[in-house]
Amino acid sequence: MFIIRTLMLEMTPIVRPKTCPMKPTRGIGQWLVAHSFLPTPPPPCPSAKASAAALPYLVVTAGAATSIPRPPPSSWGRASTPPPPPFPFFPGLRDILLLPPPRPSLWPLGLLPSFELDMASSATISSVGAQAALVSKPRNHGISGLKASSSISFELGSSFLGKTGSLRESVTTRVAPKAKSAARILPEASYKVAVLGAAGGIGQPLGLLIKMSPLVSELRLYDIANVKGVAADLSHCNTPSQVMDFTGPAELASCLKGVDVVVIPAGVPRKPGMTRDDLFNINAGIVKSLIEAVADNCPEAFIHIISNPVNSTVPIAAEILKQKGVYNPKKLFGVSTLDVVRANTFVAQKKGLKLIDVDVPVVGGHAGITILPLLSKTRPSVTFTDEETEQLTKRIQNAGTEVVEAKAGAGSATLSMAYAAARFVESSLRALAGDPDVYECTYVQSELTELPFFASRVKLGKNGVESIISSDLEGITEYEASALEALKPELKASIEKGIEFAHKQQGAAASV
Ligand SMILES: NC(=O)C1=CN([C@@H]2O[C@H](COP(=O)(O)OP(=O)(O)OC[C@H]3O[C@@H](n4cnc5c(N)ncnc54)[C@H](O)[C@@H]3O)[C@@H](O)[C@H]2O)C=CC1
Ligand SMILES: O=C([O-])CC(=O)C(=O)O
Numbered sequence: 001m002f003i004i005r006t007l008m009l010e011m012t013p014i015v016r017p018k019t020c021p022m023k024p025t026r027g028i029g030q031w032l033v034a035h036s037f038l039p040t041p042p043p044p045c046p047s048a049k050a051s052a053a054a055l056p057y058l059v060v061t062a063g064a065a066t067s068i069p070r071p072p073p074s075s076w077g078r079a080s081t082p083p084p085p086p087f088p089f090f091p092g093l094r095d096i097l098l099l100p101p102p103r104p105s106l107w108p109l110g111l112l113p114s115f116e117l118d119m120a121s122s123a124t125i126s127s128v129g130a131q132a133a134l135v136s137k138p139r140n141h142g143i144s145g146l147k148a149s150s151s152i153s154f155e156l157g158s159s160f161l162g163k164t165g166s167l168r169e170s171v172t173t174r175v176a177p178k179a180k181s182a183a184r185i186l187p188e189a190s191y192k193v194a195v196l197g198a199a200g201g202i203g204q205p206l207g208l209l210i211k212m213s214p215l216v217s218e219l220r221l222y223d224i225a226n227v228k229g230v231a232a233d234l235s236h237c238n239t240p241s242q243v244m245d246f247t248g249p250a251e252l253a254s255c256l257k258g259v260d261v262v263v264i265p266a267g268v269p270r271k272p273g274m275t276r277d278d279l280f281n282i283n284a285g286i287v288k289s290l291i292e293a294v295a296d297n298c299p300e301a302f303i304h305i306i307s308n309p310v311n312s313t314v315p316i317a318a319e320i321l322k323q324k325g326v327y328n329p330k331k332l333f334g335v336s337t338l339d340v341v342r343a344n345t346f347v348a349q350k351k352g353l354k355l356i357d358v359d360v361p362v363v364g365g366h367a368g369i370t371i372l373p374l375l376s377k378t379r380p381s382v383t384f385t386d387e388e389t390e391q392l393t394k395r396i397q398n399a400g401t402e403v404v405e406a407k408a409g410a411g412s413a414t415l416s417m418a419y420a421a422a423r424f425v426e427s428s429l430r431a432l433a434g435d436p437d438v439y440e441c442t443y444v445q446s447e448l449t450e451l452p453f454f455a456s457r458v459k460l461g462k463n464g465v466e467s468i469i470s471s472d473l474e475g476i477t478e479y480e481a482s483a484l485e486a487l488k489p490e491l492k493a494s495i496e497k498g499i500e501f502a503h504k505q506q507g508a509a510a511s512v
Contacts, residue, residue: 189240191429192218192259194298196252196290197266198245199223199230201414202306202421206265207234207243209422215429216241222255223266224248252290256297261428263335263421264290267307269412270404276309276367277494284501287313291320299326302428302464303333306421310334310366311491312498314443315453319502330464333428334443336366336455337420338413342399343373346392351382361472362396362441363456363484365494370487371397376477389479431460439469448473451488453495 193210197203198221210219211234219241221231231245246255256262267283270276287307294303299321307313314334321327343360347353359379364372373396375384384392395402403413424440431438443455446468457469476484 188433189214189217191215191261191432192220193261193263193425193429194220194222194255194259194301196222196255196262196264197307199226200265201269201411202265202417204230205415205418206263206421208237209418210263210425211237211239211241211243213422213426213429214240215426215433218242218244218259220244220246220255220259222246222252249289249293252293253297256293256301259298259301260432261302261304261425262294262298263304263306263425265306265417265421266290267313269414270308270400271409271411272405274404276400277312277497279308280312280497280501283307283309283313284316284498287316288320288502288505291317292324295321295324295326299324299328300331302331302432304335304421304424304428305333306335306417308366309494310336310443311370311453311494312501315495315498316502318445318453319499319506323502323506328464329445330466332444333424333464334366334453334455335421335424336362336371336441336443337424338417339366339371339373339396339399339455340441341416341420341423343375343392343396346395346399347375347378347382350388350392351384353380353382361457363454363472364487365453365455365491366443367494368397368490369483370491370494372480372483372487373397374472374476374480376475376480377472386479389477393479393483427460431464432462434462436461444468449484449488451491451495454491 193213193216195203195207195210198207200223203221203223207219207221207230210216217240219234221227221234221243222245223230225247227245227247231243235243244255246252264287267286268279270279287305291303294301303317305313305317311334314332317332318327318329321332339362340360343362344358345355347360348355348358357380360373360375361377362371362373364370373393375389375392400413403416404411424442427438427440438460439457440460441455441457443453444458444465445452446454446456448454448456448468448470457472459466459469473484
């Protein structure tokens with residue numbers, strides 16, 4: 001955690017004169033990066049003293065009212081403005097405050113720190129020179145589950161976020177060299193991300209979500225078919241990244257050269273009645289061939305494996321990378337983020353908590369009983385009856401099957417998976433950008449247990465896994481301890497199956 005001192009110098013005065021329709025309220029505040037939606041910063045309210053040039057890109061919403069307006073730029077903040085359509089990601093929020101340019105990590109995918117905005121109720125934000133106080137208290141890790149802590153606090157004098165304010169946040173970003181001296185924090189879209197299997201059920205929405213990231217300069221989409229249309233479609237979104245399409249093995253190398261992150265959702269999904277392991281025979285070969293290309297073309301990239309069965313496909317990838325002499329265990333990840341996303345959602349629903357507050361670590365693997373939510377480690381601290389623990393654990397473990405059955409033959413989770421994968425991509429990019437405080441649960445090579453691969457919370461850094469967080473496994477309940485023991489044989493078998501497959505392939509290739 002550190003203090004972003006420079007931000008204070010950039011504080012743009014609140015541009016909300018009396019005529020603006022929005023009133024400050026008590027409630028949860030969320031930071032949205034408006035520039036994903038508002039390519040041109042809106043002009044100020046008519047009486048605001050802030051110049052258009054000083055206008056920020058970051059919107060803070062506070063309050064829990066019914067709709068968040070997205071006024072057309074020409075009428076931003078005018079009282080007479082009819083209610084505009086709701087903000088796509090955050091219906092249900094109202095007050096909008098304009099603040100300085102965003103840090104890239106704060107984009108609207110739920111990767112948002114959550115702040116308690118406790119405004120003096122008597123304060124009227126009437127102009128640039130309002131006497132308002134905004135005090136935000138540190139909250140739990142928020143949806144991202146990434147922050148060791150995040151806090152922000154402002155005591156304001158002549159402006160809403162005046163010079164006396166201070167901001168403490170655990171997020172950093174690339175600071176453009178020029179911007180440093182000007183005390184300006186700018187997001188820098190400079191990362192190249194490749195999605196392999198980009199025309200599929202996960203690949204398409206994942207492409208869209210990555211296209212919205214302010215950190216990405218190139219979005220490379222690869223599939224064996226149908227990727228041109230997806231790329232043409234996405235390329236019309238006016239966000240920073242350039243979209244490129246690559247079709248078939250002949251174009252795979254060009255797709256991969258120079259990328260920072262490779263995400264692999266290529267492969268077949270389950271149908272009702274199947275286990276993830278039933279996908280092994282097809283997906284093992286797909287992952288193998290794609291990883292061979294990754295090894296040849298971008299061995300330094302972070303590799304995110306979504307293709308099931310993750311418990312086996314990650315060990316396969318590790319073996320292939322070893323065979324190619326480029327295995328870096330710190331950069332190979334099985335994407336188990338969806339388990340965390342689900343656990344957070346279900347726990348919040350069950351306990352009546354605010355979704356953005358809840359963070360449940362999920363360890364083990366990514367199939368059935370190998371998915372082990374550590375409910376006792378839920379933040380904020382919350383107690384569960386034995387019955388609740390049993391019911392929640394089972395629901396989280398079977399959530400994939402819940403979707404497979406609901407889709408009745410049309411595939412498995414795609415949208416929530418894309419959301420989860422986009423979160424993991426964003427976390428990786430933030431880690432690459434030097435954010436010192438990025439944590440995610442992921443299935444990696446591990447010494448946390450006797451198993452060679454294990455999902456747990458890890459700290460991500462520029463070089464991948466910086467450390468594996470062991471504390472989540474300390475002081476777990478009896479229920480969790482016995483579930484942990486119970487999952488080991490299945491996870492071990494899946495790992496061995498993957499390793500054996502890779503060895504057999506190598507043997508077969510050698511004998512040709
Ligand atoms: N890790 C997780 O939490 C989750 C994993 N999954 C897994 O993700 C995988 C993909 O699921 P969906 O997108 O729903 O399937 P899908 O069938 O809709 O899409 C898969 C895409 O992969 C492409 N593909 C197949 N072989 C390829 C190859 N050799 N190279 C490049 N692309 C190739 C297909 O053309 C297709 O566009 C499945 O294995 C599924 O089980 C799904 C949900 C969650
Ligand atoms: O259940 C499946 O087959 C897809 C998956 O991994 C999930 O939704 O967790």
